Structure formats: structure tokens, C-alpha cells
Amino acid sequence: MIKVSVVIPTFNRAKLLAETILSALDQTLADREIIVVDDGSTDDTSEVVKTFQERVIYIRQPNSGPANARNTGVRMAKGKYVAFLDSDDLWLPEKLELQYQLIEQNLNWGLIFTDVMWFSDGQVMLPTLREKYQLHTGEVFEKLLFDNWIATSSVLVRKEYLEEVRGFDEDPQIMYVEDWNLWIRLAHRYQFAMVDKVLVKRRYHQNRLGLVNPEKQFKAILYNLEKLRRSFPELKDKAELFSQKYYQVSFQRGYEDLNVFEPKKARSKFALALKHKKDLKVLFFYLLTFLPPELLRVGKRMVNLFKGR
Known part of the structure; x- marks a missing residue:
């Protein structure tokens, strides 16, 4: 062989x-x-x-x-x-x-x-x-x-x-x-x-x-998690573990959407993240998505300045 x-x-x-x-x-x-x-x-x-x-x-x-x-x-x-x-x-x-x-x-x-x-x-x-x-x-x-x-x-x-x-x-x-x-x-x-x-x-x-479509990739990740959860009986009682993953993926993808000034797309991701974890950081970014474009750019610069310190 x-x-x-x-x-x-x-x-x-x-x-x-x-x-x-x-x-x-x-x-x-x-x-x-x-x-x-x-x-x-x-x-x-x-x-x-x-x-x-x-x-x-x-x-x-x-x-x-x-x-x-x-x-x-x-x-x-x-x-x-x-x-x-x-x-x-x-x-x-x-x-x-x-x-x-x-x-x-x-x-x-x-x-x-x-x-x-x-x-x-x-x-x-x-x-x-x-x-x-x-x-x-x-x-x-x-x-x-x-x-x-x-x-x-x-x-x-x-x-x-x-x-x-x-x-x-x-x-x-x-x-x-x-x-x-x-x-x-x-x-x-x-x-x-x-x-x-x-x-x-x-x-x-x-x-x-x-070749990578970020929106399709995000949906594929969520779909894959649900498919795996259904496939393995021992994962049915791992709700907290899956919730953490949903939070992680949703916040990360929402932040990436916001970074390229796609506030509506980002808002839906942050809302999903908040559903799995009540977090002030996510709430802050969620509220940013309601700002008009000019203020959103200012808010983004402030966030980047804060991160750089």
C-alpha cells in the first residue's frame, strides 16, 4: 500500500x-x-x-x-x-x-x-x-x-x-x-x-x-454550528458553549461590517451578539450603527484612537 x-x-x-x-x-x-x-x-x-x-x-x-x-x-x-x-x-x-x-x-x-x-x-x-x-x-x-x-x-x-x-x-x-x-x-x-x-x-x-464572501461565510458558520449541534447528542446540553461561540462570531462580523461603514448589516450582528451576552461593549457598537454617516466616521475614529492607547 x-x-x-x-x-x-x-x-x-x-x-x-x-x-x-x-x-x-x-x-x-x-x-x-x-x-x-x-x-x-x-x-x-x-x-x-x-x-x-x-x-x-x-x-x-x-x-x-x-x-x-x-x-x-x-x-x-x-x-x-x-x-x-x-x-x-x-x-x-x-x-x-x-x-x-x-x-x-x-x-x-x-x-x-x-x-x-x-x-x-x-x-x-x-x-x-x-x-x-x-x-x-x-x-x-x-x-x-x-x-x-x-x-x-x-x-x-x-x-x-x-x-x-x-x-x-x-x-x-x-x-x-x-x-x-x-x-x-x-x-x-x-x-x-x-x-x-x-x-x-x-x-x-x-x-x-x-472567493470569500464575508456575509455567506458568517451564515455558513452559524448554520454549521446548528448542524453540528443536531448531529451530536452530547452537545445538546452545551447551550452555554454554543452561546459563547454565537456571541464571538456575531460581534466579530458586526465589527468588520461597521469598519467598512455597513451599519445596517453590523446592527443585525450586534443584536445577535447581545442576544447571547449582555455586554456594554457590544451595546456601544450597536448604538453606533444608528448614527448618521458623518457622525459614524467620527465615532469610528474615536474608537480607533481609544484602541491605540
């Missing part, structure tokens, strides 16, 4: 795909296969993949979304483990080998992730995950309900465990958070471990940002 199957879903990223594939081919772990799932690209993706000939397995399908494309790759995978690599990200050469060595030590470890850094034009742009988040390992089921600190391109997971939980949920209402949904379902059964090294480079570019 092959040790690792690398699944690369892609859609119209012909200009970036070759570098991504090369980073998978350059892995020090030699016993692996690379599967590129072309999710209905209309650019030169197929021509790019052809240049790698037999070194890459190429699957083309009608456009069905990233969750479906990854599941297609998993179904085709012959490896004991599956690693996902987004078609605009890069791996450092030791990534798979270090993860494979770790996951072989313990059957209870269903998923191994790594630290990640962002880059643009070869330059590091943002903090690593270790610098940005509190990273957890072991029993992480409830912790994952609060935050998703796991980058899809950093993951190595046992194929049999993926099949047990039926892979990525293809429900279109959780698009943008289908990876988070899968990690939570895996964490319900298995422990997670980490190779505490930066082994993945995530590319920061405008096309990637443009």
Missing part, C-alpha cells in the same frame, strides 16, 4: 498549479501518489498537469465545489493516509515525512497538522499560526467549536478515518467552512497531533481573497 496520497483540488489556477505540484513532488517521503482533481477549470489547467506526465494522476470533473473535489480525490486515493494541498499553497520538503513518522506512532491520532506561514511574492506577510492562534492537540473536539486553527494544506489524516466520517460535507450551505466541519467530526472520534514546525506556505493573493 502507498504511504500517502496527496489530493490537490483545483479550479482555474493554471498559473500557480505547477509550483504547487512541484512542492509535492519534492517531498523527502518518496512513497506517495499525487492526485490533481480539476473541478471544471476553463483555463490551461489540463495542459499544466500534462507536463508532469505519469508523475501525477489527473481527474477532471464538472464544477462541483472544493468539498466534492476533495472527496473525489479521497475515493481515488490508494494511500494509507491522505494529505490535502490547495492548488495555490506550497509544502516544504520534509512536510509529509515528519507527519508520517509522527502519525505512525499512535492509532488514536486521526489527524496531524503543522504550523503554517502566509507569503506573497516570496515574502512572508503575516504571522504563523503559532503566533496568531492558541494551538491545541489531543482531545480538541470542544475547542474546535470555538476556533479553526487547522489549515487544510497542513493536514495528514488516516484514509480509513476519513471514510468513517464520510469525508467533507458537500452541503452548499457550509461552503467556506467545510474543512472546519470535517475537523470537528474527526475530533469527535480521534485525537489530533501537531508537527510544531512551519511546513506549509499559504499564498496570499487577491484571487484567494475574492
Whole structure:
């Protein structure tokens, strides 16, 4: 059996795909296969993949979304483990080998992730995950309900465990958070471990940002939480835990709406946050949304000045 199957879903990223594939081919772990799932690209993706000939397995399908494309790759995978690599990200050469060595030590470890850094034009742009988040390992089921600190391109997971939980949920209402949904379902059964090294480079570019619709992402997060709550009986008595998450997400999204002068959108988010937690800070921002545009700009400057002290 092959040790690792690398699944690369892609859609119209012909200009970036070759570098991504090369980073998978350059892995020090030699016993692996690379599967590129072309999710209905209309650019030169197929021509790019052809240049790698037999070194890459190429699957083309009608456009069905990233969750479906990854599941297609998993179904085709012959490896004991599956690693996902987004078609605009890069791996450092030791990534798979270090993860494979770790996951072989313990059957209870269903998923191994790594630290990640962002880059643009070869330059590091943002903090690593270790610098940005509190990273957890072991029993992480409830912790994952609060935050998703796991980058899809950093993951190595046992194929049999993926099949047990039926892979990525293809429900279109959780698009943008289908990876988070899968990690939570895996964490319900298995422990997670980490190779505490930066082994993945995530590319920061405008096309990637443009794919994310903040409003749809917000709705997807709320929908995902409710779906998970219905799926796991033991979460039915975790009302306080879910309430905290609703508060956190609603306030954060409301603040982002207010920051780009979308007061009506922000107001609905702050109202939802207040429903879950009576907080003077949220009430203050909620009241700001009723100000006319000129005063709202003044209020925003005052808030930024206060935060800078």
C-alpha cells in the first residue's frame, strides 16, 4: 500500500498549479501518489498537469465545489493516509515525512497538522499560526467549536478515518467552512497531533481573497454550528458553549461590517451578539450603527484612537 496520497483540488489556477505540484513532488517521503482533481477549470489547467506526465494522476470533473473535489480525490486515493494541498499553497520538503513518522506512532491520532506561514511574492506577510492562534492537540473536539486553527494544506489524516466520517460535507450551505466541519467530526472520534514546525506556505493573493464572501461565510458558520449541534447528542446540553461561540462570531462580523461603514448589516450582528451576552461593549457598537454617516466616521475614529492607547 502507498504511504500517502496527496489530493490537490483545483479550479482555474493554471498559473500557480505547477509550483504547487512541484512542492509535492519534492517531498523527502518518496512513497506517495499525487492526485490533481480539476473541478471544471476553463483555463490551461489540463495542459499544466500534462507536463508532469505519469508523475501525477489527473481527474477532471464538472464544477462541483472544493468539498466534492476533495472527496473525489479521497475515493481515488490508494494511500494509507491522505494529505490535502490547495492548488495555490506550497509544502516544504520534509512536510509529509515528519507527519508520517509522527502519525505512525499512535492509532488514536486521526489527524496531524503543522504550523503554517502566509507569503506573497516570496515574502512572508503575516504571522504563523503559532503566533496568531492558541494551538491545541489531543482531545480538541470542544475547542474546535470555538476556533479553526487547522489549515487544510497542513493536514495528514488516516484514509480509513476519513471514510468513517464520510469525508467533507458537500452541503452548499457550509461552503467556506467545510474543512472546519470535517475537523470537528474527526475530533469527535480521534485525537489530533501537531508537527510544531512551519511546513506549509499559504499564498496570499487577491484571487484567494475574492472567493470569500464575508456575509455567506458568517451564515455558513452559524448554520454549521446548528448542524453540528443536531448531529451530536452530547452537545445538546452545551447551550452555554454554543452561546459563547454565537456571541464571538456575531460581534466579530458586526465589527468588520461597521469598519467598512455597513451599519445596517453590523446592527443585525450586534443584536445577535447581545442576544447571547449582555455586554456594554457590544451595546456601544450597536448604538453606533444608528448614527448618521458623518457622525459614524467620527465615532469610528474615536474608537480607533481609544484602541491605540
